[in-house]
Amino acid sequence: MWQISIKGFWEILKTNFHLSIQNNLLLAILYLLIVPVLRGIENLDEVHSAECLEQSVILIGILLIVPLYAAEQKRTIREVVLTRRMPQWMILFIRVVMAMIMLVLLTSVFAKIMTMKNCTFPYVSYVIGTVISETALGSIGFLVAVLSNSVIAGYLVSIGYFLFNYLGSISDTNILYLFSMETGNFITKIWLLSISVLLIIVALFYSKKKKVC
Secondary structure (H helix, E strand, O other): OOOOOHHHHHHHHHHHHHHHHHHHHHHHHHHHHHHHHHHOOOOOOOOHHHHHHHHOHHHHHHHHHHHHHHHHHHHHHHHHHHHOOOOOHHHHHHHHHHHHHHHHHHHHHHHHHHHHOOOOOOOHHHHHHHHHHHHHHHHHHHHHHHHHOHHHHHHHHHHHHHHHOOOOOOOOOOOOOOOHHHHHHOOHHHHHHHHHHHHHHHHHHHHHHHHHO
């Protein structure tokens, strides 16, 4: 049974933040700064606000969640991780939690800026809905990255999933539809959240199984 002190846990948080979150967070922030240049974020109604959040902002889910397994692709880092007291699946879980916190913060700030730009929409509901779509978009790539031991494969699957939605290959009645806020359908978000949690659990379980093997 592994045990760890508060100080040791804090060190793990800092190490994994620098290892798997920091650079991706900077990329996500840079991307969000570019979004207003690519599309307007002023004076939007509910439908167009949902469109902005679900078709542009949710891409940070790919940037923050998919590469959480990237460090394990480097042999030297993988060997260090596997020799520590804390199991690898727990380290990955900590990274997922940190990434989710960053997603909530970034999405909340961006949505708040939109309201300051006279966009009209239910703030809390839209932030929650956007974070759920971000998580769905990122978690499928995260699972593929863990299963295939390839973050590139994870990126490709997540980008493909987004494009299937964007190009209309996934209909707005499908539980995998990412843009349901535009139609006022929040039931789909519940399905997406459930599927996302399941995908992350499967990824962590597989990671634990690989370590045991």
